[in-house]
Amino acid sequence: MSAAATVELVTNTMASGGDAVARDAQGKAVFVRGALPGERVRVSLLSDHAKYAVGRIVEVVEPSPDRIAAPCPEVARGCGACQWQHISVATQRQLKSQFVVESIERSGVECPDPDPVVELTPWAFRTTINAAVHKGRAGFNRARSHDVVPVDGCLVAHPRLEELLVDVRYPGARSVLLRCGARTGDRLAVTTPTRLQLRLPEDVHTEFVHEVAAGHSWRISARSFFQTRADGVDALTGVVAAAADEMGGPSTAVDLYSGVGVFAGVLAARGWSVTAVEGSHSAVEDARVNLRGSDVTVVGADVTKWAPDRAELVVADPSRIGLGSTGVDVVAATAARRLILVSCDAASLGRDAALLRDAGYALSAVTVVDLFPHTFRVEVVTVYDR
Numbered sequence: 001m002s003a004a005a006t007v008e009l010v011t012n013t014m015a016s017g018g019d020a021v022a023r024d025a026q027g028k029a030v031f032v033r034g035a036l037p038g039e040r041v042r043v044s045l046l047s048d049h050a051k052y053a054v055g056r057i058v059e060v061v062e063p064s065p066d067r068i069a070a071p072c073p074e075v076a077r078g079c080g081a082c083q084w085q086h087i088s089v090a091t092q093r094q095l096k097s098q099f100v101v102e103s104i105e106r107s108g109v110e111c112p113d114p115d116p117v118v119e120l121t122p123w124a125f126r127t128t129i130n131a132a133v134h135k136g137r138a139g140f141n142r143a144r145s146h147d148v149v150p151v152d153g154c155l156v157a158h159p160r161l162e163e164l165l166v167d168v169r170y171p172g173a174r175s176v177l178l179r180c181g182a183r184t185g186d187r188l189a190v191t192t193p194t195r196l197q198l199r200l201p202e203d204v205h206t207e208f209v210h211e212v213a214a215g216h217s218w219r220i221s222a223r224s225f226f227q228t229r230a231d232g233v234d235a236l237t238g239v240v241a242a243a244a245d246e247m248g249g250p251s252t253a254v255d256l257y258s259g260v261g262v263f264a265g266v267l268a269a270r271g272w273s274v275t276a277v278e279g280s281h282s283a284v285e286d287a288r289v290n291l292r293g294s295d296v297t298v299v300g301a302d303v304t305k306w307a308p309d310r311a312e313l314v315v316a317d318p319s320r321i322g323l324g325s326t327g328v329d330v331v332a333a334t335a336a337r338r339l340i341l342v343s344c345d346a347a348s349l350g351r352d353a354a355l356l357r358d359a360g361y362a363l364s365a366v367t368v369v370d371l372f373p374h375t376f377r378v379e380v381v382t383v384y385d386r
Contacts, residue, residue, distance in 0.1 A: 005045045011035045016099045016346045018083045018376030036064040066091040072155045080143030082374035093117045096378045097368050103350030114366040118235045122373035127158045128228045129178040136169040172196045181211040182230045190222040214266050219289050223282035225259050232371040237266045239367050239381045243340050256303050256316040261287035263315045268294040277306050308333040315340045322348030328355040339384040346378050356384050
């Protein structure tokens, strides 16, 4: 095959990167964006490599029964932010659970049967949006492109962000971070580059917002990470709290990659004495505000360079690259009886599961939380016991 060729293929599985996978006549894998497993599709090849090729759909010859018309008109205009709007929500959740199990088992770790996927509303949920800007208008990148598609609406954006995304202009900006508190009404807009002369609505902040989630009010600065939906924070902390409660009475805990302090605060409210470790200066300052008066020691440090305290429980919420070997070494050095790992990438979860097994931790529970409907992104809580 060669790039620009058109071929008819039958897809047979879905890759964790969100594309369906077919095999050509020579057995080479072809990744097809916008297809589902079991479909016959005509594909235009975009690139052809030694071991795989990448294509886009020209025609769906025989569609899957799980294929639906994308509800958002922006998808037809080229917006690449929601890669899976052509898949029914129920099937999206099945595929995400499948990604997680396959990644763990591919690493050589036996995967217990996952708990039912925690289902959250699939529309009007996003309280954080990182938008690209083109000629002052906010939008999203076209699929596999740096081209910006300005949008006239967004079905997954929280209503408090709709005006900031669609109506406000950001002249001179390359991108803009939009954030709101779903339960407080706070709004924030911060551009790159900063210090631009902008005309923002009077209620829009540029430093931080507040959100209420997991029974607590959180200050979230513009540079601090926070999950993109308050009900998602409720769901994640519910799974983490339940796994902590199974250990019996509260004792000592460590919260690695603790962000603005969510898991540390939830554990402290249940009687745990917590050390929260975070490398982001902004998040550390937020955590010190959020956790004031609770039994939490906030440590500003690179997790991989931190000298661990001994603890009975570790909660870790690393970035998409996962714990890695250095993070697993930190967990093991605490001698914790239990680790609760919050992962946002199936592939890194598989690698971490194998590293944790080698460090003496057995995987005992898996729960997928569907934080990001209409995308291939997963959020999963796994529990390991020493």
